[in-house]
Amino acid sequence: MQDKFIDKNMTALISDLQKLIRQPSVSAKNVGLEECARLVVCMMRKAGIKAETLRIGKNIPPAVYGEVRSKQNPAKTILFYNHYDVQPAEPLELWNDKPFSGNIRGNKIYGRGSADDKGELITRIKAAEAFLKTTGDVPCNIKFLVEGEEEIGSMHIEDYLQRYERKLSCDAVIWEFGYVDEKDRPIISLGMKGLLYVELSVQESVRDAHSSLAVLIENPAWRLVEALKTLRNKDGKILIKDWYKEVEDFTNEELRVIASEPFDEKSFKKEYGIKRFVGDKKGVKIRKALVGEPTCNIAGFTSGYEGLGAKTVLPSRALVKIDFRLVPKMSPLKQLGRLKQHLKERGFEDIQVRMIHGEAASRTKISNQFVKTVREAANEAFGKSIVSVSSAGTGPMYSFSKVLKVPCISIGSTYIFSRIHSPNEFARIDLLQKTTKCMCKIIKKFSNQ
Ligand SMILES: [Zn+2]
Incomplete structure (x- = not known):
């Protein structure tokens, strides 16, 4: 009816x-x-x-x-x-x-x-x-x-x-x-996965400088790049201590459902115009990652001159926005603490960390x-x-x-x-x-x- x-x-x-x-x-x-x-x-x-x-x-x-x-x-x-x-x-x-x-x-x-x-x-x-x-x-x-x-x-x-x-x-x-x-x-x-969204920033000098001074003044964009390199390896694994500590394995029933979930690798790659997936994932690994793998993604990076042509400038400040997807049992605040500790232990105390958003994951x-x-x-x-x-x-x-x-x-x-x-x-x-x-x-x- x-x-x-x-x-x-x-x-x-x-x-x-x-x-x-x-x-x-x-x-x-x-x-x-x-x-x-x-x-x-x-x-x-x-x-x-x-x-x-x-x-x-x-x-x-x-x-x-x-x-x-x-x-x-x-x-x-x-x-x-x-x-x-x-x-x-x-x-x-x-x-x-x-x-x-x-x-x-x-x-x-x-x-x-x-x-x-x-x-x-x-x-x-x-x-x-x-x-x-x-x-x-x-x-x-x-x-x-x-x-x-x-x-x-x-x-x-x-x-x-x-x-x-x-x-x-x-x-x-x-x-x-x-x-x-x-x-x-x-x-x-x-x-749904959870999220920890943070902003990392470095202020080196009080104002932008002529880039000839790069022999003397530290570039904050390089500082951030160096710090970022320590967060994640090229296969997408997050390198922060205890990051995966609370992550639970899938149950057998969940694994069965995940294995039966269809995923058309070819059409997906075609839609986005890409040739390979992160870490060269194939088959069931792709599905497991989508459903239950934490991520560390650079959502935006701002520093220096981004307009047309060339400007030889040494920026005073650099800022990066990062989103971490979380899975059940991961607490956004706990993960934030681990990120801060990680940066401190590696000598990046000068990097300011600001949390923009935190959300825990949920599953029925x-x-x-x-x-x-x-x-x-x-x-x-x-x-x-x-x-x-x-x-x-x-x-x-x-x-x-x-x-x-x-x-x-x-x-x-x-x-x-x-x-x-x-x-x-x-x-x-x-x-x-x-x-x-x-x-x-x-x-x-x-x-x-
Ligand atoms: Zn929307």
């Missing part, structure tokens, strides 16, 4: 998604957040969902809360977590359409946020609507939490969860996004009943699915599992090469349609679980 309703109402879904895309909501620049939150509230109300904005402080973007209570009693509660903010659109010159156009070509809707995360949000609102408009009820209670700071690190999501713990109480969480691979198989991901156990429920729903809606022990990315999943103490699973409509965070981001209309149906099936099966 809901499937038919969804097929018939795809035009409305698309035009609502266009409306959301056309309302820029860039958290990094604090642009359009209040407006977008209001728009989400309106859209929920139009669908029959009770909606309001939640606030925890003056200069903190509001979160949107939505709720539909089931007339059945007692009923289980499912919570959909999403975000209405988006990444900045830059570099603007690489977009074929205007970044917030919502233009449609063929099967694709283009625009910043089309996939991440407005496309995902719309499938969930429309799933609730499909029940309300076909049966006048929902099989279980449905709650929505839509935040406005996900793309800048969700720094207040735990505060929201704690402040509104009772309101948000539930029995299971569907995560804000989910990937669909190149063979149209939805990836059901049971966890494969044996949890909710995993089976989601898998059955996905198989029905897509004809197939893949279970992944953990996504390679990071999100505040740990805050949810810590505060709400329920399983968290990621499943959604985002085509794996839909250029999220990049120019020409798009959402695929066929996947939005299938995912809306999939959400309905999850809701229904979950209520009988």
Whole structure:
């Protein structure tokens, strides 16, 4: 019944998604957040969902809360977590359409946020609507939490969860996004890696100097390069003492799932235009690394002159941004301490270390009943699915599992090469349609679980 309703109402879904895309909501620049939150509230109300904005402080973007209570009693509660903010659109010159156009070509809707995360949000609102408009009820209670700071690190999501713990109480969480691979198989991901994001900087002299003085004045960029070389070997192994101390081996069940996860090496390499993987990983090693290997990545390096042509300058300062992906049981603060200790022991006391963000990893156990429920729903809606022990990315999943103490699973409509965070981001209309149906099936099966 809901499937038919969804097929018939795809035009409305698309035009609502266009409306959301056309309302820029860039958290990094604090642009359009209040407006977008209001728009989400309106859209929920139009669908029959009770909606309001939640606030925890003056200069903190509001979160949107939505709720539909089931007339059945007692009923289980499912919570959909999403975000209405988006990444900045830059570099603007690489977009074929205007970044917030919502233009449609063929099967694709283009625009910043089309996939991440407005496309995902719309499938969930429309799933609730499909029940309300076909049966006048929902099989279980449905709650929505839509935040406005996900793309800048969700720094207040735990505060929201704690402040509104009772309101948000539930029995299971569907995560804000989910990937669909190149063979149209939805990836059901049971966890997320954690993150430690730091900035290392060195100030050598009080101002930039003529580079002829490089015989006398130490170059801070070289200092950082020397320090960076001690953090990681060329195969990606992190050389900081005790870095892997808390990392646990995969269980046999996890290993079985990892071994069965498909990964198309060829098309992946082609998509990124690369010839080899770090450490020459092949086969199951690639999958194990994506799911459970900590990383040390240089996200940015700034020093000296970076403009056109030549400028012979000796910079006074150098700065590098590094993100470390973490796996379950690794504490961001503990790892930060180990990094600082490492630099100190190697004589790099002059390097300033500033933590920008820390987030622990989270994983739901494969044996949890909710995993089976989601898998059955996905198989029905897509004809197939893949279970992944953990996504390679990071999100505040740990805050949810810590505060709400329920399983968290990621499943959604985002085509794996839909250029999220990049120019020409798009959402695929066929996947939005299938995912809306999939959400309905999850809701229904979950209520009988
Ligand atoms: Zn994102």
